[in-house]
Amino acid sequence: MAKASEPQKSELLRGTLDMLVLKTLTVRPLHGYAIAQHISRLSEEVLTVEQGSLYPALERLQKKGWVTSKWAESPTGRRARYYTITAAGRKQLGQEISSFDRVLAAIGRVMGKA
Amino acid sequence: MSFLDGLRHRLRVLLWRTSHERELEEEFRFHLDLDTAQGEHAAHGALTSRDARHAALRRFGNVSYHKEEVRQMTGLGFTDMARQDIRFALRTFRRAVPFTVVAILTLAVGIGANTAIFSAVDAMLLRPLPYREPERLMKVSLIVPARGTNPARDDVVWSYPKFATFRDAQGVFESVSLWTDLQGTVRMGDEAERLTYEITDSKYLPTLGIAPAVGRNFAADEDRAVGGPRVTLLSHALWTRRFSGDSAVIGKSLLVDGIAHTIIGVAPEGFRGMSGQSEFWVPILSMPAGEFDQAWSHSFVQVARLKPGVSPAEAKTAVVQLGAVVDRAWPHPEVATERWGARARELDATRVDPLIRRSLLVLLGAVGLVLLIACANVANLFLVRAAGRRREIAVRLALGASRARLVRQLLTESALLSLAGGLASVAIAWWGVKLLAAFQPAAVLRAQQSSGLGSVNFESIHLDTTALAFAAALTILTALVFGLVPALQATRPSVTERLKDASDVPSGRRLRAFSTRNALVVSEIAVALVLLVGAGLMLRSLSNLFAVRSGVTSDRVLTVRMTPPPGFGRDSLPGYYDTMLERFATLPGVSGAALSDCIPVAGSCNGTVVWLHDREKVPAGSEPSVGVHWMSPGWPTMMGVPLKAGRMFSSEDRLGGRKSVIVNETAARTIWPGEDPVGRPLSVGQGGFWPDTAYVVGVIGDVRYDGLTAAQTADVYLPYSQSPRARLTLFVRTAGDPAAIVPAIRRTMSELAPGVPLYDIRTMDARVADAMSYARFSTALLGLFAGVALALATMGAYGVISFAVAQRTREIGIRVAIGATRADVLRLIVGQGAVLVAVGAVVGVLAALAATRVLGSFLHEVAPSDPLTFVAIVAILVVAVITASWIPARSAASVQPTEALREG
Secondary structure, three states: OHHHHOHHHHHHHHHHHHHHHHHHHOOOOEEHHHHHHHHHHHOOOOOOOOHHHHHHHHHHHHHHOOEEEEEEEOOOOOEEEEEEEOHHHHHHHHHHHHHHHHHHHHHHHHHHHO | OHHHHHHHHHHHHHHOHHHHHHHHHHHHHHHHHHHHHHHHHHHOOOOOHHHHHHHHHHHHOOHHHHHHHHHHHHOHHHHHHHHHHHHHHHHHHHHOHHHHHHHHHHHHHHHHHHHHHHHHHHHHHHOOOOOOOHHHEEEEEEEEOOEOOEOOEEEEOEOHHHHHHHHHHOOOEEEEEEEEEEEEEEEEOOEEEEEEEEEEOOOHHHHHOOOOOEEOOOOHHHOOOOOOOOEEEEOHHHHHHHHOOOHHHOOOEEEEOOEEEEEEEEOOOOOOOOOOOOOEEEEHHHOOOOOOOOOOOOOEEEEEEEOOOOOHHHHHHHHHHHHHHHHHHOOOOOOOOOOOEEEEEEHHHHOEOHHHHHHHHHHHHHHHHHHHHHHHHHHHHHHHHHHHOHHHHHHHHHOOOOHHHHHHHHHHHHHHHHHHHHHHHHHHHHHHHHHHHHOOOHHHHHHOOOOEOOOOOHHHOOOOHHHHHHHHHHHHHHHHHHHHHHHHHHOOOOHHHHHHOOOOOOOHHHHHHHHHHHHHHHHHHHHHHHHHHHHHHHHHHHHHHHHOOOOOOOOOEEEEEEOOOOOOOOOOHHHHHHHHHHHHHOOOOEEEEEEEOOOOOOOOOEEEEEEEOOOOOOOOOOOOEEEEEEEOOOHHHHOOOOEEEEOOOOOOOOOOOOEEEEEEHHHHHHHOOOOOOOOOEEEEOOOOOOOOOEEEEEEEOOOOOOOOOOOOOOEEEEEOOOOOOOOEEEEEEEOOOHHHHHHHHHHHHHHHOOOOOEEEEEEHHHHHHHHHHHHHHHHHHHHHHHHHHHHHHHHHHHHHHHHHHHHOHHHHHHHHHOOOOHHHHHHHHHHHHHHHHHHHHHHHHHHHHHHHHHHHHHOOOOOOOOHHHHHHHHHHHHHHHHHHHHHHHHHHHOOOHHHHHHHO
């Protein structure tokens, strides 16, 4: 079963992916493809994940109530599902960023000392 | 509100599942289309749209995998699978209707019967008593040591003076109370009714934690003085029936035996006292002096509520001490050395007669075994079917279905079946419970002088939530029991072997599955044998009971209980009864009328001792015990009791003349062994025959008074002319149907003594039937269960053998082709059944020998290991199973070799 080993990558990235999605949505509501594009462009292709795994993450964020979605017309005229970050989502993002900052600072100190 | 947003999302997914699914589809397509277009655009036409699509798909990853991930995220995965499983299961059931119907019915019978019996066990043994904190209530009894031929007793009722001593000395109970039930004539207008009531004290309701619904309880001063105010509390039932539930009833009066009692309150609905039959309550000390205030007239049950902080064990120890206190206060008047005691038990432990408790548990065990057989049968059906589905399962395993998934599929099937069975079982349980509750053993239980609380009776059995929860639990349990084994077994073999196994050549694996089926059938046969032997023993016991002679000719005899009209006393009673008998004897359709105080086989007769004046004095307390009865001179002749020696009572035996008694054969044999009792002088401890000397004038045949199973007692009969007794029972023998004479009797009585209630009017035949009804009841139920078990076990054997025949068609064809005769084939197949039943019978007989010992106390003159029963039951089983295997054997014997070989 090839699939069994795959989630390892997304497992590693799950928390990060959630954070990136939330961060991406702070600017304006976006559809799934735009979120994927935005993340890979911003991270200069370093953080490229299988784009499909974005959708389970979006589903998870919706279940937690951090993101809502509704269907709307895209610039090309096609219907697309647009995701919006909620107030709770912004709060969550703030918490995640600050804890992420702490971790980063800690790593920086450790690496600096070495 | 993140919580609400999340919830809304989940709800939407749940409610609009298909549209959610469609949206997911659309979203993915949108993503891929956009990415494809983007790729094409970025390559400036260097990529074909197909390559661009592939690149997009590569970037996206496995579409269905991600879809499945989203689905699992939304929590749909599991329910979707379950829906799939259920749909699949229903489809397979539609393809196998007979299998499904048989399985559901089997389970319905098994679960339904269990639920019904459980309802009885719950009502009789488990459900908390309907009082406040029932676990704090205790029953306190007197202990009487063995004396002479009388055994020691530890559950003796109290007299009021002894109770009062106990009450004033005790410190472990918050409150103590006492009660006994009586019958009284209640007159309202022209109508007189005979009603059961309890006499008790002011602590009765508080002890039980019951508050009057209307009015008040007895006040403490209303139960403390002999001849106190005459007050009464009504039951809710009497209040609604006779006073239309009017609360203005307080202060009105109730005429009890001609005496007005002021109504002070009404008990809450459903409360009928601890006797379970009380219509109203009267305080003890408002009763006339001399009746309930005698220290040596014991008739009260004592109930006590523990003080907070006192444990039942502590109370028990304290009561032993208190017993000694009561004994010191009330030494035995005749036997100075005799020490009485007292003991306390949890009230709950005394709620039903030990015999009933045991028989209910035996029935519960029996019906549990029936369910076990039912499960084995359904499991067997599943195994047979799973064998037929081997290839289907192998294909699904090969296509990548996990074993867990397949087991879940098969378990879904069994769960659905048991769900259907469980639902159908509610109908069976409902019907069974109605049947149980309709069974009225009250009179019977009294006849057997059983202990226990009247308020815990068969009428309290009903199908409630507890019973339904029990049925639900059983349903789940059965699904697991009969589903898991076949499911695991069906999915065990490796894929390749199954796929290769296209032919019907027996393989090692199949033999194992086959032997599981055989083992199931063997255990079914064994369990069925245990049940059949149990039922057989009960049946033998019942037929022995039928053979017990009551001693009277009971056909066309009507018995009517009555009280004399007010104003008749010792001197006038015999005359009153003489007149009455004359009137009844001349009534058209009546061939004889007589009076006696006690009804044969119905129990509750008086007992006393006799002193023999022509013998050496025996130590006080070791005089012979006898049953004592009062009768009119014609009673034995009319009831068909033969005269064995001497004469019957006659007009010579007058009040004031020489006193005469008649004894029964057992008395003659045990009191005067080898001698002629006629003419012997003696005194009898009751009826004014002590200390006067009376003489035996005759010996009559034995009559069974105390049910049919108790040992025959020595009985002494007194003439009612010399020992007037107020309460007598009228016995009337009729030419035709005894019931038809009732109106004439009522009319005659109302002319003779207007307003005298006649009650408990029943034929003697019905009373004899009553005495056997409990035995008949448990025998019928056990027989029913055994019958079901036999049918199921036979069905199981039939199923297994016909399956084997179907599997062996080719083998049989070959055998026939190489010269086996029809008889050979029959022998082969029937032989298989014979082996099954032989093994099952051996196991079953061993198990039955161990199991039937619990029946010992229910059996009348049958040993639990009665060889005749065992042999007969084994024979029945052998015949049933051989017959069951005969049918498939015949079809096997008619196998045409060419056909069988071509089929393979």
